[in-house]
Amino acid sequence: MVNFKSDIINICAVIVTYHPDYDFKKRIKVLIEQVDRIIIIDNNSTDDEVQFLKSVCSFDSVFLIENSINKGIANALNQGMDYAFELGYKWTLLLDQDTIVLPIMIEELMKVYGNYDKKERIGIIGSNYKDVNSEVILEDERTDTEIWCKKDTVITAGSLINNIIFKQVGKFNDEFFIDAVDTEYCLRVEEKGFEVLLTKKVLMLHSIGKITMHKFLGKKVGTTNHTPLRRYYMVRNNIALIKKYARKKTKWALNVSIAVAKWFLLVIIFEEKKIIKIRYMLKGLIEGLFMKL
Numbered sequence: 001m002v003n004f005k006s007d008i009i010n011i012c013a014v015i016v017t018y019h020p021d022y023d024f025k026k027r028i029k030v031l032i033e034q035v036d037r038i039i040i041i042d043n044n045s046t047d048d049e050v051q052f053l054k055s056v057c058s059f060d061s062v063f064l065i066e067n068s069i070n071k072g073i074a075n076a077l078n079q080g081m082d083y084a085f086e087l088g089y090k091w092t093l094l095l096d097q098d099t100i101v102l103p104i105m106i107e108e109l110m111k112v113y114g115n116y117d118k119k120e121r122i123g124i125i126g127s128n129y130k131d132v133n134s135e136v137i138l139e140d141e142r143t144d145t146e147i148w149c150k151k152d153t154v155i156t157a158g159s160l161i162n163n164i165i166f167k168q169v170g171k172f173n174d175e176f177f178i179d180a181v182d183t184e185y186c187l188r189v190e191e192k193g194f195e196v197l198l199t200k201k202v203l204m205l206h207s208i209g210k211i212t213m214h215k216f217l218g219k220k221v222g223t224t225n226h227t228p229l230r231r232y233y234m235v236r237n238n239i240a241l242i243k244k245y246a247r248k249k250t251k252w253a254l255n256v257s258i259a260v261a262k263w264f265l266l267v268i269i270f271e272e273k274k275i276i277k278i279r280y281m282l283k284g285l286i287e288g289l290f291m292k293l
Helices: 024-032 047-056 073-086 105-115 163-169 181-191 228-245 250-270 274-289
Strands: 011-017 037-043 062-067 091-096 122-131 148-150 159-162 195-206 212-216 219-223
Touching: 011 073, 024 037, 024 047, 037 047, 037 073, 047 062, 062 073, 073 091, 073 163, 073 181, 091 105, 091 163, 105 122, 105 195, 122 163, 122 181, 159 163, 163 181, 181 195, 181 228, 212 250, 219 250, 228 250, 228 274, 250 274
Parallel strands: 011 037, 011 091, 037 062, 122 195
Antiparallel strands: 091 159, 122 159, 148 195, 212 219
16 A cells, blocks of 8 residues: 655545446456545446456455445446445546556556645546547647646546545546536536646546447548447537537637537548437537527
């Protein structure tokens, strides 16, 4: 277990699972060496999968909470955050079940914390990553001398959450169920005057959907091949956020609007089950505009 001579005394990790694969146990072992406790929140996986998760909890510092109903990623994250807060942890590391954590993750997150002047304003420190399918790195660490950069948003996986600030900002929005839960929370963190940071160093291997690469107008483009239901939530939730933050964060809203338009285009050109996906996405577009969450 790692001990840090800093304001951060201990760290709790929270992982939400839903039909985890059997390599999950291997990934957990790397994390155990870096944090004080791991809380697994399972969203109604099969009996066999739950038994497997119980075997993972043979490690002393790993605990399992079983949900009999899947109420979504946001609801489960809130369970984990509440538990971590009750146990007295000042910071919580959030991870997806398929995230491959590098052994240097916590050490590098702590370096960012140690090098940032306004420590009391840090709401989240996100982790830079390489996509396991496309091999694209989110943020180029060679861009300047700083080991961190400010961001509008970071993804859930690899984000170190300040528990005290979490209580001030409020819980993850469970109306969003699964997609853009992290985006919505980050925007609220900034709205409250706190900072969202990202490490420059790659700290994990991660995947956004099942990316396939294609040639389009002479350039390589990737599409995530999410299911129709995920496409619905992606469009609905992002459109709702664009509508809410268009005036406050115009540049961000414009960039996300362009991204949503690209999703439609990429699905039409490259993905399978085009008709049903576009139908779900149009439903999400309409419900996002009318804030039907």
